[in-house]
Amino acid sequence: xxxxxxTLKVTKWLGTVPVIAVCSACTQQFKVPLTALxxxxxxxxxxxxxxxxxxxxxDQAKSASG
Numbered sequence: 639x640x641x642x643x644x645t646l647k648v649t650k651w652l653g654t655v656p657v658i659a660v661c662s663a664c665t666q667q668f669k670v671p672l673t674a675l676x677x678x679x680x681x682x683x684x685x686x687x688x689x690x691x692x693x694x695x696x697d698q699a700k701s702a703s704g
Contacts, residue, residue: 646689654678659685664694 644663668688
């Protein structure tokens with residue numbers, strides 16, 4: 639069975655700034671730090687870095703059992 643491709647989905651915006659996003663595969667939530675809320679690019683980068691650095695709970699369980 640092929641694993642579902644995970645994507646980052648923004649779920650909350652403050653005007654044009656992304657504030658909260660989730661992983662489409664494991665629904666882990668990522669939040670932009672207050673210091674990044676005034677810059678769109680900084681907020682996007684923060685979310686992308688958090689997303690790239692996380693491991694889905696499903697992936698962790700799979701690697702522990704296999």
